[in-house]
Amino acid sequence: MIDKKDILKCLMDDKPRLFAFAWSLIRDPHSSEDVFQDMIIKALSSENHFESTLHLKNWSRTVIRNQCFDLIKKNKRKTHLSNDLIDKIEQDLDSRDMTHEETSHVHLSDCLNELTEQTREIIKLRYFNNLQALKVAEILDKKPDAIYKTLQRAYQTLKVCLQKKSLLANYD
Amino acid sequence: MTESKQDEEKFLELLIKYHDDSISEHELDTLKTYLSSSANYIAKFNDFSLLTTNLIHCMSETPRVETAGPTKVIKYESYVLLKLIALAAFIALSLYSASIIISLEQQTESHHQAATYSSKINFLNKDVEWEFGEELITEYHETKNGWYKLLKGEIQLTFSSGAVVNIKGPSLFAIVSPMESYLEYGEVSVYAPESARNFTVKVPTMDIVDLGTKFSIHIDPKDGESNVEVTEGLVDVHFKTSKAKESLFAGAIAKVDSRGDLLSLNNPTAPPELFSHWPFDFYEQNFTPDVSLHQFKAHIVGNTDALMTLGKSGQAFNLNDDQYLDLSQYLNVLPKNNFTLATWVKNPTNMIFSMSDGSKNNRLQFERYQNRLLYGWQKESFFDSVSAFVTWEEDKWHHVAFSLSGGRVSLFMDGKKCAHNVSLGRLNTQILGPSDFNVLDRAYIGILKKGTPSENFKDSIQKLKGQIDDVQIYKSALNEEQIRHLYENPGQVLN
Numbered sequence: 001m002i003d004k005k006d007i008l009k010c011l012m013d014d015k016p017r018l019f020a021f022a023w024s025l026i027r028d029p030h031s032s033e034d035v036f037q038d039m040i041i042k043a044l045s046s047e048n049h050f051e052s053t054l055h056l057k058n059w060s061r062t063v064i065r066n067q068c069f070d071l072i073k074k075n076k077r078k079t080h081l082s083n084d085l086i087d088k089i090e091q092d093l094d095s096r097d098m099t100h101e102e103t104s105h106v107h108l109s110d111c112l113n114e115l116t117e118q119t120r121e122i123i124k125l126r127y128f129n130n131l132q133a134l135k136v137a138e139i140l141d142k143k144p145d146a147i148y149k150t151l152q153r154a155y156q157t158l159k160v161c162l163q164k165k166s167l168l169a170n171y172d
Numbered sequence: 173m174t175e176s177k178q179d180e181e182k183f184l185e186l187l188i189k190y191h192d193d194s195i196s197e198h199e200l201d202t203l204k205t206y207l208s209s210s211a212n213y214i215a216k217f218n219d220f221s222l223l224t225t226n227l228i229h230c231m232s233e234t235p236r237v238e239t240a241g242p243t244k245v246i247k248y249e250s251y252v253l254l255k256l257i258a259l260a261a262f263i264a265l266s267l268y269s270a271s272i273i274i275s276l277e278q279q280t281e282s283h284h285q286a287a288t289y290s291s292k293i294n295f296l297n298k299d300v301e302w303e304f305g306e307e308l309i310t311e312y313h314e315t316k317n318g319w320y321k322l323l324k325g326e327i328q329l330t331f332s333s334g335a336v337v338n339i340k341g342p343s344l345f346a347i348v349s350p351m352e353s354y355l356e357y358g359e360v361s362v363y364a365p366e367s368a369r370n371f372t373v374k375v376p377t378m379d380i381v382d383l384g385t386k387f388s389i390h391i392d393p394k395d396g397e398s399n400v401e402v403t404e405g406l407v408d409v410h411f412k413t414s415k416a417k418e419s420l421f422a423g424a425i426a427k428v429d430s431r432g433d434l435l436s437l438n439n440p441t442a443p444p445e446l447f448s449h450w451p452f453d454f455y456e457q458n459f460t461p462d463v464s465l466h467q468f469k470a471h472i473v474g475n476t477d478a479l480m481t482l483g484k485s486g487q488a489f490n491l492n493d494d495q496y497l498d499l500s501q502y503l504n505v506l507p508k509n510n511f512t513l514a515t516w517v518k519n520p521t522n523m524i525f526s527m528s529d530g531s532k533n534n535r536l537q538f539e540r541y542q543n544r545l546l547y548g549w550q551k552e553s554f555f556d557s558v559s560a561f562v563t564w565e566e567d568k569w570h571h572v573a574f575s576l577s578g579g580r581v582s583l584f585m586d587g588k589k590c591a592h593n594v595s596l597g598r599l600n601t602q603i604l605g606p607s608d609f610n611v612l613d614r615a616y617i618g619i620l621k622k623g624t625p626s627e628n629f630k631d632s633i634q635k636l637k638g639q640i641d642d643v644q645i646y647k648s649a650l651n652e653e654q655i656r657h658l659y660e661n662p663g664q665v666l667n
Contacts, residue, residue, distance in 0.1 A: 016226075020221040020222045020225045023191075023221055023224070023225050024191075027191050027193050029228050032225075085207050088207070089218060092211070092215055092217075092218050108227065108230050109230050112227075121552070121553060127224055127227050128228055133188075133189075133194060139600070144194075148185060148192075152181070152184050152185060155220065158223060159219070159223065
């Protein structure tokens with residue numbers, strides 16, 4: 001049996017994986033945070049049911065997945081992935097070594113500085129402010145395609161930059 | 173499927189659209205085909221999710237405690253709170269949590285390491301109860317930097333900067349440095365003498381900077397709502413989500429919800445502080461005097477032959493041709509955060525006041541725009557503005573003003589508010605003021621210069637082309653009552 005403190009530590013350590021999993025299913029950072037936090041509350045209120053960290057990990061993934069599906073249904077989204085693909089995505093995430101996540105966060109901040117101010121603005125509006133590319137295009141008076149292209153180039157630049165900073169473990 | 177560069181690019185494009193929720197069903201089918209074809213694409217899919225979630229985290233502010241502190245487990249209630257706070261605050265908290273959750277063994281080890289002390293306990297009342305481990309904390313002893321969870325009772329800390337902080341349980345707080353503490357929930361009150369000016373209490377939704385005063389903050393552990401009350405002096409509140417700043421004066425009470433949105437604000441007005449006053453009653457050698465104590469005389473540029481005209485109060489300037497007033501030499505001393513400009517105009521065509529770097533990319537402007545009164549700004553990529561529809565009567569003097577404070581702007585026409593305390597422009601971007609720029613090198617009355625005139629850039633210069641009288645600039649954001657006083661008493665100033 002694992003206690004509250006260990007439950008919390010285990011889930012917080014697993015957060016990058018779980019958040020990315022939720023984000024890739026529901027594609028909304030705010031809802032992803034909600035899903036993650038709801039899961040933690042459930043976990044802490046039912047701690048006696050976890051016999052091991054493995055049990056907790058499996059449970060957390062199932063809860064996140066079900067909550068994401070509920071949200072997808074609630075929002076009547078037609079575009080979602082099949083269960084088979086979601087299984088594969090989950091397996092791949094679980095197979096990753098996430099020990100360098102915190103370092104990658106620091107390096108990513110450095111890499112962001114290598115982008116132009118406008119690209120950073122686009123990234124901020126798209127991912128941090130959670131605006132759709134169409135809205136970003138409207139705000140910046142650009143065509144949506146130009147925003148998609150900029151995001152594509154920015155992603156590639158960041159990836160190369162992170163690789164240069166020897167963070168291949170997470171991003172390659 | 174063989175992975176060509178083209179495939180990779182196509183896959184990335186689809187991924188971006190998928191996460192943007194703008195992918196078509198047909199495109200989704202293609203994405204699924206890629207994902208089903210190889211584990212490599214699954215890995216790339218996750219690379220993308222991880223990097224973009226990291227980006228979201230990177231772009232939020234992350235408060236840090238310099239020295240790892242003790243080591244409390246945030247309990248269930250804290251996570252109920254977590255559920256209710258906004259994304260930015262949560263990201264900050266979750267990063268904290270990683271450092272908070274340290275095992276008992278690690279805690280024991282930390283006792284052997286050099287601890288950092290920024291404060292000592294002045295008193296603890298008798299019913300003080302800690303979450304755990306703080307039995308070592310006694311009166312008159314120094315307290316290590318780090319996290320503390322006070323379950324009940326009250327304590328008083330004196331920071332080495334001189335700041336005195338009272339904390340009432342239940343509270344979860346951190347001592348960060350001699351000039352900084354962090355409150356997750358609970359109640360603290362702060363007295364900061366001159367030596368502790370800029371002492372900061374950070375909370376999940378905002379940073380509260382004490383400018384030599386007394387204030388208190390209470391954060392409800394259940395719903396995350398914060399209540400800030402200023403007893404004496406002045407504090408600056410920097411909101412993390414909106415990046416706006418609000419100056420709170422003695423007697424102010426601000427309520428902020430768990431997402432960082434201002435629910436209510438009762439903020440007594442700052443006393444008006446006159447920066448300059450140009451009555452335009454006369455000029456000498458291309459300069460017109462500032463009759464305030466500062467005596468910042470304004471430089472008249474252009475033909476002065478027909479400059480003087482009958483004004484709303486005494487004489488006025490006729491800027492119908494190429495004339496304008498250059499205030500650029502005072503840029504360094506012009507108000508930055510709290511700013512009001514009030515003036516009288518007759519038959520204005522366009523620009524009343526502007527600040528810029530000479531290009532269109534960095535500028536602030538206050539103008540008549542067709543049938544509107546408009547305050548606009550541009551920093552790099554795009555122009556945004558706040559405006560109000562008003563009635564411009566021909567050959568009539570109109571009193572116009574804008575006031576800026578805490579990332580908000582108000583517009584006034586003939587003594588009445590026409591846009592009040594607006595925090596976002598029409599494109600939903602934050603209001604910018606002089607403090608948001610460090611490249612502005614010119615300030616003008618009656619003109620905006622935003623580039624070199626050319627065939628393709630005909631509006632590179634925008635002029636007032638009208639008459640102007642009695643320009644007053646204040647280092648505070650005047651309220652409607654004060655503006656009305658100026659409207660009803662032409663030529664007078666507020667003191």
